[in-house]
Amino acid sequence: MxxxxxxxxxxxxxxxxxxVPCRPGMSPLVIRPxxxxxxxxxxxxxxxxxxxxxxxxGGVIGGDTYTYYFPQKVVYAEALREGRIPLWNPLVSxxxxxxAESQTGALYLPHLLLYRLLPVNAAxxxxxxxxxxxxxxxxxxxxxxxxxxxxxAGLAATVFVYGWFPPRACLEWAIFGxxxxxxxxxCAESYLQTGRQxxxxxxxxxxxxxxxxxxxxLAFIALATTSVYLLVRTCFAKEGLDPRMRPAWKPIxxxxxxxxxxxxxxxxxxxxxxxxxxxxxxxxxEKQTYGHLPPWYLSxxxxxxxxxxxxxxxxxxxxxxxxxxxxxxxxxxxxxxxHLYFSAAGFYLLVAGGLAGLxxxxxxxxxxxxxxxxxxxxxxxxxxxxxxxxKSLPGVSFFAGPGRYGIVTTWAVALGAGAVLDRLLGxxxxxxxxxxxxxxxxxxxxxxxxxxxxxxxxxxxxPDPPIKHVAESEVRRLLAQxxxxxxxxxxxxxxxxxxxxxxxxxxxxxxxxxYYDTRLAIPSIDERSSPEDIQRQVRWLQQxxxxxxxxxxxxxxxxxxxxxxxxxxxxxxxxxxARFRQPLYLYRLRGPRPRAFVExxxxxxxxxxxxxxERIVLDVDSAGGGELALLDLSYPGWRxxxxxxxxxxxxxxxxxxxxxxxxxxxxxxxxxxxRSVWLGAVVGGASLCVLAxxxxxxxxxxxxxxxxxxxxxxxxxxxxxxx
Numbered sequence: 001m002x003x004x005x006x007x008x009x010x011x012x013x014x015x016x017x018x019x020v021p022c023r024p025g026m027s028p029l030v031i032r033p034x035x036x037x038x039x040x041x042x043x044x045x046x047x048x049x050x051x052x053x054x055x056x057x058g059g060v061i062g063g064d065t066y067t068y069y070f071p072q073k074v075v076y077a078e079a080l081r082e083g084r085i086p087l088w089n090p091l092v093s094x095x096x097x098x099x100a101e102s103q104t105g106a107l108y109l110p111h112l113l114l115y116r117l118l119p120v121n122a123a124x125x126x127x128x129x130x131x132x133x134x135x136x137x138x139x140x141x142x143x144x145x146x147x148x149x150x151x152x153a154g155l156a157a158t159v160f161v162y163g164w165f166p167p168r169a170c171l172e173w174a175i176f177g178x179x180x181x182x183x184x185x186x187c188a189e190s191y192l193q194t195g196r197q198x199x200x201x202x203x204x205x206x207x208x209x210x211x212x213x214x215x216x217x218l219a220f221i222a223l224a225t226t227s228v229y230l231l232v233r234t235c236f237a238k239e240g241l242d243p244r245m246r247p248a249w250k251p252i253x254x255x256x257x258x259x260x261x262x263x264x265x266x267x268x269x270x271x272x273x274x275x276x277x278x279x280x281x282x283x284x285x286e287k288q289t290y291g292h293l294p295p296w297y298l299s300x301x302x303x304x305x306x307x308x309x310x311x312x313x314x315x316x317x318x319x320x321x322x323x324x325x326x327x328x329x330x331x332x333x334x335x336x337x338x339h340l341y342f343s344a345a346g347f348y349l350l351v352a353g354g355l356a357g358l359x360x361x362x363x364x365x366x367x368x369x370x371x372x373x374x375x376x377x378x379x380x381x382x383x384x385x386x387x388x389x390x391k392s393l394p395g396v397s398f399f400a401g402p403g404r405y406g407i408v409t410t411w412a413v414a415l416g417a418g419a420v421l422d423r424l425l426g427x428x429x430x431x432x433x434x435x436x437x438x439x440x441x442x443x444x445x446x447x448x449x450x451x452x453x454x455x456x457x458x459x460x461x462x463p464d465p466p467i468k469h470v471a472e473s474e475v476r477r478l479l480a481q482x483x484x485x486x487x488x489x490x491x492x493x494x495x496x497x498x499x500x501x502x503x504x505x506x507x508x509x510x511x512x513x514x515y516y517d518t519r520l521a522i523p524s525i526d527e528r529s530s531p532e533d534i535q536r537q538v539r540w541l542q543q544x545x546x547x548x549x550x551x552x553x554x555x556x557x558x559x560x561x562x563x564x565x566x567x568x569x570x571x572x573x574x575x576x577x578a579r580f581r582q583p584l585y586l587y588r589l590r591g592p593r594p595r596a597f598v599e600x601x602x603x604x605x606x607x608x609x610x611x612x613x614e615r616i617v618l619d620v621d622s623a624g625g626g627e628l629a630l631l632d633l634s635y636p637g638w639r640x641x642x643x644x645x646x647x648x649x650x651x652x653x654x655x656x657x658x659x660x661x662x663x664x665x666x667x668x669x670x671x672x673x674x675r676s677v678w679l680g681a682v683v684g685g686a687s688l689c690v691l692a693x694x695x696x697x698x699x700x701x702x703x704x705x706x707x708x709x710x711x712x713x714x715x716x717x718x719x720x721x722x723x
Contacts, residue, residue, distance in 0.1 A: 035150055038150075039137055039140045039141075039153075040133070043132075043133045043137050043157075044133055046132075046136060046158065047129050047132045047133050047136075050162060050166060050450060050453060051129060051461070052461075053461040053462070053463055054125040054128060054461065055129065057122070057125075057463075058125075058464070059121050059124070059462060059467065059468075060124075060169065060459045060461055060462075060465070061459065061460055061462055061465060061466065061576070062457075062459035062460050063170025063171070063459045064171065064172075065172075065459065066466070066467075066498075066576045067492060067493060067494050067507050068103075068494060068507060068509070069103075070120065070124070070467055070495075070498060071089075071091070071495065071498060072098060072104045073115065073123070074120055074497075074498055075091065075098060075497075075613070076098070076104050076106060076111070076115055077115040077123065080112065080115055080116040085107070086098050086099060086106065086613060087099045087100075087613070087637075088614045088672045090611075090612075090613055091500075091501070091502050091503065092493075092494055092497055092502075092503065092506050092508070093502075093503070093505060093506035093515060093633070094504075094544075094631065094632050094633035094656065095635075096506070096511060096512055097272065097276055097637070097674070099269075100272035100273050100276035100510075101273070101276060101508060101509060101511075102215065102216070102272075102273045102276075102509075102510065103173060103215055103509055105173075105176075105212060105214035106214075107212045107269055108209065108212045109209060110127055110130065110131075111123075120467060121465055121467050121468060124172075127172075128172075128175065131176060131178060132161065132165070132178070134179045135161045135165070135175060135178030135182070136161045137157075138179050138182040138183045138186065139153075139156060139161055139182045139411075139414070141182070141186050142182040142186040142189070143156040143157060143415065145189050145190055146189060146367070146415065147240075148415070148418045148419060148422055149422040149425070151418075151421060151422065151438050151442075152418035152421045152422035153418055154418075154442070155346065155414070155418045155421050155441065155445065156411075156414040156415050156418030157414070158343075158414075158445055158446060158449070159343055159346040159413065159414035159417055159418075159449075160178075160182070160410055161178055162449040162450075163342050163410055163414070164178075164339075164407055164410040166452075166453035166457070167335075167336055167453060168336055169457065169459050170336065170457070170458040171215075171336075173214060173215035176210070176213040176215070177210070177215075177219070177221075177222065177407065180207075180210035180219070181221075181222045181407060182411070183206045184203060184206050184207060184223075184226055185222070185226055185229070187199045187200075187202045187203040187206055188203060188226050188229065188255065189233075190202075191203070191251065191254065191255075192230070192233060192234070192240075192241055192242065193240055194242055195242035195243070195244035197254070197694075197698055200254050200255070200257065200258040201691065201694060201695060201698075203255070203258040203259070203262065204262040204265065205262070205691075206262070207219070207223070207259060207262030207263070207265075207266070208262045208263075210222065210262075211262065211270060212265075212269050214269065216398075216399075217399040220398075221404060221405060221407060221408065223259065224395070225408050227255070229370065229374065230251060230255050231248075231252065232370050233367070233370065234246075234248035234251050234252065235248050237365070237370045238366070239365060261687050261690060261691055264684065265687045265691070266684070267679075267680040267683035267684045268680035268681050270680065271676045271677070271679055271680035272674060272676040272677050272680060273510070274676075275636065275676040276510055277510055279513055279635075279636070280510045280512060280513055281510075281511055281513055281516040282398065287400050288384075288387050288388070288391050288396065288399070289384035289402060290332055290333065290337075291332075291333050291334070291338070291401035291403050291404070292325065292326060292333050292338070292383055292387075292401075292402045293333070293337075293340060293382040293402070293403040294321070294323070294324050294325050294338065294383070295383055296321070297314075297338050297340075298340065300314075300339070300340065300341055301340060301341055301342060302347075304341070304344060304451070304455075308341075308451075308455040308456055309455055310454075310455060314338075314456070315334055315335050318333050318334060318335060318338060319334075325384070326387075326388055333403065336456070336457075337401050337403040337404070338403050340379070340382065340403070340406040340409065341449075341456075342410060342413045342414065342417070343444075343449050343452075344448055345444040345448060346413065346414060346417040346445055347413065349417045349420050349421060349441065350413055350416040350417045352420070353416070353417075353419070353420030353424075354420075368419075371412045371415055372412065372416075374408055374412055375408060375412025376409075377408075378405040378408035378409045378412070379405070379406065381405040382402050382405040382406045383402070384402045384403075386402075387402045424437065425437065425438070466575035467498070467572075469571045469572045469575065470498055470499065470572050472571040472572060473499055473571060473572040473573060474566065474570050475496070475499060475566075475568060475570050475573060475584065475586055476499040476501075476572070478565055478566050479499065479501050479548065479586075480500075482547070482548065482565075485595045485611060486501045487501075487502045487545050487547050487548070487595070488502065488503045488547070488548045488550055489504055489505075489541055490503050490504075490550040491550065491552055491577075492577060493505050493506055494506065496550065496573065499572075504522065504544065514633065514634075514655050517654070520654060522537065522540050522541075522544075523536045523537045523540055524537075525537050531559050534559050535559075538560065541592070542589065542591050542592045542593060543593060544592075544593075544631060545592050545593050545594065545595050545631040546589055546592055547588065547592050548586065548587060548588055549562060549587040549589055550586050550587075551584070551585045551587070552582075552584065553585065554585050555587060561589065561590040561591055562588060562589050562590065563588045563590065564587055565587055566585075566586045567584070567585055567586075568583065568586065569582070569584070570584050593631065594606065594631075595608070595631050596618055596629065596630045596631070598620065598622045598626050598627070598629075599626055599627040599628075599629055599658075600627075601622050601624050601626055603622075603623060604621060604622035604623070605620070605622075606618055606619070606620050606628070609667070613672075614672040615669065615670070615671050615672070616630065616669070616670040616671075617668070618630075618667070618669075619666075619667055619668075620666050620668055621664075621665045621666075622661060623664075624663055625660070625661050625662045625663040626660070626661065627652070627660055628658060628659050628668060629652045629653075629657070629658045630652075630656060630657040630658065630670065632657055633655065633656070633657070634649070634650070634652070634655065634657045634658075637672050637674030637675065637677075638657060638670055638671070639671055639672075640657075640659045640669065640671075641668070641669045642659065642661060642662075642667070643666050647659050647660070649670065657670065
């Protein structure tokens with residue numbers, strides 16, 4: 001009656017002791033709706049406490065929010081409202097395959113819904129808040145599945161979610177891992193305890209969403225952790241396993257099938273990203289140890305004020321001290337990537353429980369030893385040293401930030417702290433005293449983590465975010481009056497694309513290799529540069545088709561071939577760049593190459609008929625014909641037609657698109673239709689059909705079993721009937 005049908009194993013803690021006994025009549029194998037509702041309420045409360053301004057229409061600024069995420073999200077939201085997925089972003093530099101770059105999460109279900117219905121800032125906030133709520137609930141469910149009581153699971157969820165993720169709020173994708181990391185482990189442990197295939201189906205769905213969210217680092221860590229956990233759990237830590245989980249190859253085979261289906265469902269995202277990776281700066285990535293956790297910085301777990309505080313900057317020590325770090329040049333890190341803190345209450349509760357257990361001679365369960373081993377192994381990986389030795393393995397070589405393996409350590413510590421709390425509560429008589437202990441430990445933990453989340457961060461929450469004032473931008477107004485197409489050279493990458501104009505330079509996670517080719521990159525200058533250095537940059541800008549220049553400081557008109565267009569205090573740009581009430585200088589650059597032209601034919605005319613994201617249409621009139629150049633990135637998937645007939649799209653100057661046109665008037669159309677996207681759609685559709693067939697088969701077998709059981713009951717002789 002009124003019970004959520006989620007099976008729980010008999011509650012044993014990591015210390016080998018039973019949890020708080022259930023009340024008479026309450027089975028430890030079920031979770032009641034009231035308990036689940038209470039967990040959801042606590043999760044919402046904590047999300048409100050930590051992220052209050054986001055509930056009331058505020059926003060975040062700092063980190064990669066305005067230089068990376070919002071420029072993607074605006075293009076994404078506009079495309080969704082047009083009924084499309086944005087495959088190409090034409091605004092950043094010479095363009096790039098936005099869907100393949102992956103961190104947009106274009107096919108992630110929450111994104112599809114929220115960015116279609118809400119303004120970008122509201123959708124960003126809603127995504128953030130909903131994932132924190134879901135992450136806490138998922139961690140609570142995992143704790144309960146692993147045998148923790150309600151309060152122990154609540155402490156574990158709090159330490160895990162609010163210990164590891166808030167300092168990484170500058171990385172939008174981090175909290176996605178906060179949901180799907182515990183969710184996948186929950187599904188795996190549920191399958192081991194019940195033997196029911198529904199949990200394998202849930203694993204495939206959870207993994208597919210984790211991958212579709214767009215950042216694969218934490219997904220890789222979750223898969224590696226769960227795979228090791230499953231293997232050791234079935235071969236060594238066998239307590240609580242369903243009898244159908246023996247021999248060990250059965251659950252392992254089921255897990256592999258579920259993982260394969262999860263990858264198949266995510267193929268529409270994975271295949272374009274694999275293609276981009278092979279053509280990007282990460283094809284030979286050599287910074288795998290960037291973002292490691294130096295061994296000496298593990299001291300941060302001992303006490304928050306040792307490294308954290310409003311007037312302290314751990315980055316200074318991390319940048320100046322190389323002791324214990326992997327060899328340069330890969331040895332750089334920062335306070336965000338190296339963060340590993342569990343709250344003083346959670347950490348010392350675990351330490352005290354461990355010492356008490358040793359004093360009593362208590363033996364931990366094998367499952368407890370498994371989690372201790374996973375936590376220790378993960379913190380060793382986080383130091384970066386094993387990455388140097390294992391970087392030839394698939395997955396390890398693709399990602400930087402080994403400090404992110406600390407997510408496993410955080411969960412292991414959180415689980416242990418929850419187990420100790422349950423044991424402590426089991427020794428206390430009286431509800432009032434137990435409630436006081438829970439309030440004291442939980443309150444100290446939350447307050448501690450709240451302050452640390454404010455001290456270790458690269459973002460700030462503000463009541464009036466700049467993105468709400470894009471329409472008030474004076475630079476936007478001035479550029480809208482200029483002849484199209486506009487290409488702007490600005491001091492900050494990506495952000496000015498929010499004005500709706502193309503902008504160089506670029507800032508990308510996985511970028512086409514041409515953008516990182518030193519032969520093709522924009523020459524850098526500073527205030528000490530000579531006039532010759534400045535002229536090299538000017539020539540690059542002109543050759544790249546840059547039409548306007550935006551600067552913080554005025555340009556030397558004797559050196560720069562520009563016309564002043566305006567000196568403005570821009571409401572949007574200055575707020576986003578934290579340059580309040582300071583002037584911005586906007587110039588028109590003289591002598592740029594046209595965005596499209598016929599090489600060697602100065603009399604030819606090229607007119608833009610349509611300039612969409614994935615479609616460019618030109619009318620070309622050239623008496624002699626020749627090579628038509630378009631100063632946008634040449635990338636696989638761009639196909640060209642001349643007067644409706646297929647033509648060959650070539651690469652011009654190692655960067656741009658071109659095609660050969662015959663003399664006369666012609667309509668030329670470039671269209672972006674990458675095969676990797678359509679192949680991914682086919683694989684994803686096939687995987688969905690297999691998953692649907694699996695569900696149908698399972699339901700069919702279940703119905704037949706129920707009918708057979710009912711038939712057997714009806715045909716059995718009535719024991720009460722007279723003989």
